[in-house]
Amino acid sequence: MSLLKQHKVTAFTVLVCVVTFTTLLFSFSLTDPSLYFKYAMRLSDSFFSKGQCGCRHCMTELEDDAWFTERLNLSIHPLLTRRNSLLTEDTYRWWQWLQAEQHPANLSEVVEQLFQLIPDVDQYMDAGPERCRNCAVVGNSGNLKGSHYGSLIDSSDVIIRINQAPTSGFEEDVGRRTTHHVMYPESAKDLDNATSLLLIPFKTLDLQWVISALTTGSIKNTYIPVKSTIRANKDRVLIYSPTFFKYVSESWLENHGRYPSTGFLSLMFAIHICDRVKVFGFGADHRGNWHHYWDQSYLGDAFRHTGVHDADFEYNVTLLLADKHKVELFKGR
Numbered sequence: 001m002s003l004l005k006q007h008k009v010t011a012f013t014v015l016v017c018v019v020t021f022t023t024l025l026f027s028f029s030l031t032d033p034s035l036y037f038k039y040a041m042r043l044s045d046s047f048f049s050k051g052q053c054g055c056r057h058c059m060t061e062l063e064d065d066a067w068f069t070e071r072l073n074l075s076i077h078p079l080l081t082r083r084n085s086l087l088t089e090d091t092y093r094w095w096q097w098l099q100a101e102q103h104p105a106n107l108s109e110v111v112e113q114l115f116q117l118i119p120d121v122d123q124y125m126d127a128g129p130e131r132c133r134n135c136a137v138v139g140n141s142g143n144l145k146g147s148h149y150g151s152l153i154d155s156s157d158v159i160i161r162i163n164q165a166p167t168s169g170f171e172e173d174v175g176r177r178t179t180h181h182v183m184y185p186e187s188a189k190d191l192d193n194a195t196s197l198l199l200i201p202f203k204t205l206d207l208q209w210v211i212s213a214l215t216t217g218s219i220k221n222t223y224i225p226v227k228s229t230i231r232a233n234k235d236r237v238l239i240y241s242p243t244f245f246k247y248v249s250e251s252w253l254e255n256h257g258r259y260p261s262t263g264f265l266s267l268m269f270a271i272h273i274c275d276r277v278k279v280f281g282f283g284a285d286h287r288g289n290w291h292h293y294w295d296q297s298y299l300g301d302a303f304r305h306t307g308v309h310d311a312d313f314e315y316n317v318t319l320l321l322a323d324k325h326k327v328e329l330f331k332g333r
Helices: 003-031 033-048 066-071 089-097 107-117 150-154 204-213 242-252 262-273 300-304 311-323
Strands: 134-138 158-162 180-183 196-199 276-280 328-330
Touching (some): 134 150, 134 262, 158 262, 196 204, 311 328
Parallel strands (some): 134 158, 180 196, 276 328
16 A cells, blocks of 8 residues: 555544544533533543643643642552551541540451451552543532532542532532542431442541441440431442541641541542542632532631631642642632
């Protein structure tokens, strides 16, 4: 075959691929806009990947921002396993101090019971040039109301929701899908079988609670009454590592607040397991009011100045991450 003919065949093949893919994207946009967003992003990523990850822009670049690299430590894994469950004395004391647990059970024994019930596997250790994991961290701010972000959120590979966050009735603004639901015993809710429960434990009792909630239902109180049982797939339960918890507080928040909020801990989880992160529902609404998107009750300054979390400092760090193009922040309405 002549060189001219080879060029013509190659050009024709590329043209057919482009037309086919464009047609598919158009059909997806008519049936499910979230599929349009997802496949359009992946097409772009496949053409422009730099090799650090499979995305056009990777969270960690070879020549990175000094502020970001000083804080980022990818050697500290976000999730608890048997292998990393042995805490240093300093970390254990810090963790027990968070909610002042008076008479904690033996942590090693509780961890052993826990991993007899839920999987003990290293997850999200697959970073590399073949991976482009797009994640959405969906906070609970009232600025999501009327935002119409639902399709964009649903186009993500990983969708992280927090505490009591509902989707039913709010799909247009917050989406339908959830892959990971972050909670602690006092904020627990039932989940469907496909969603991973990501537990943030503030004390040894919280680990005991998740064991109980998935089995006997014997623990009914922590420092307040809690759900004694929970509907969740035990094969999808994940536990936030206390070591990672402490690292987030010290490295990213410089110990502002007693401990990080669930929202900020969720954001840091995403930054460490994802290649691209979109952030929704953080901060106040456009009037400066703090409320949940499903509840118009004004939360007021008490929400920001409880002394437990430093919401202003957390939000400023989030803004800085967005300014440095490490996350994409959607401010809603």
